[in-house]
Amino acid sequence: MNRLCGFLAGLLVVASAPLMAQEQQVWVNVLINGKAVMGFQPAAAPAGQSQRGICSEVTEAGARTSNGAPIRAFEFTGWKEGERYRVLMFAIVPAERSVASGPCSARTGFKRVEFEDLRVRSGEELTISKMKAAGVTPWVIRAGRKEVIAK
Numbered sequence: 001m002n003r004l005c006g007f008l009a010g011l012l013v014v015a016s017a018p019l020m021a022q023e024q025q026v027w028v029n030v031l032i033n034g035k036a037v038m039g040f041q042p043a044a045a046p047a048g049q050s051q052r053g054i055c056s057e058v059t060e061a062g063a064r065t066s067n068g069a070p071i072r073a074f075e076f077t078g079w080k081e082g083e084r085y086r087v088l089m090f091a092i093v094p095a096e097r098s099v100a101s102g103p104c105s106a107r108t109g110f111k112r113v114e115f116e117d118l119r120v121r122s123g124e125e126l127t128i129s130k131m132k133a134a135g136v137t138p139w140v141i142r143a144g145r146k147e148v149i150a151k
Contacts, residue, residue, distance in 0.1 A: 003023075003038060004119070010150065015116075024089060025041060025146070026042065026080075026144065027144065027146040027147070028041075028042055028085060028087055028140055028141055028142070029141065029142045029147045030054070030074065030076060030139055030140070031139060031142060032137075032140075033137070034105065034140075036147035036149055036150055038055075038076075039054070039146055039149070040053060040076065040078070041146075042079050042085045042086075042087075043077075043078070043080070043082050044080055045079060045130055046081070046082070046086075046104070051076030054075065054077075054106070055073050055075040055076075055092065055103070055104035056073060057070075057072060057073045057103055057104060058071050058072060058073055058136060061126040063134055063135045064134060064135055065115070065134065066133075069091075070086065070093060070094065071092065072093065072103035072110065072111075073091075073092035073104050074089060074090065074115065075089070075090040075092055075093065075104075076088070076089055076141070081119070082119045083121060084120060084121050085119070085120050085121070085143050086117045086119055086120070087117075087118040087120060087141055088117055088118075089115045089117075089118065089128065090114055091112070091113045091115040091134070092111070092113075092115075093110065093113055094110060094111075094151070095109055095111045115130070115134075118141065120141055120142075121143060122143045123144050124142070124143055125140050125141070125143075126142075127139075127140050128141065
């Protein structure tokens with residue numbers, strides 16, 4: 001009987017390991033108007049500007065960079081740095097020769113311009129206040145569990 005209980009307890013631990021690991025995974029969620037619209041799992045090591053991230057188009061027509069370029073979308077990528085997560089935010093703006101593809105596609109006709117460099121801890125939420133100066137209602141990033149994406 002003791003062997004059976006030991007076996008069952010061991011089986012329970014092995015079976016629950018993937019669930020516990022999933023609960024411990026940290027996601028960076030992006031919220032627009034209080035609703036999660038996208039999220040990503042930060043990389044374990046620094047990625048820099050070359051890493052592709054998640055992207056969402058801007059619905060506000062007056063969005064512009066500090067040098068006046070029209071912002072069509074924002075892209076986010078990030079990685080773990082010590083106890084925090086570094087999140088790079090890029091404005092997606094038209095390149096010199098624009099084409100009809102969307103700004104979140106393969107970037108034909110668009111380029112990425114670094115917009116903000118943020119640090120967030122798990123369980124923390126940051127409002128991206130710099131967006132207000134760009135003519136966009138500020139979005140929020142929240143690090144923690146993966147959130148249900150609003151449709």
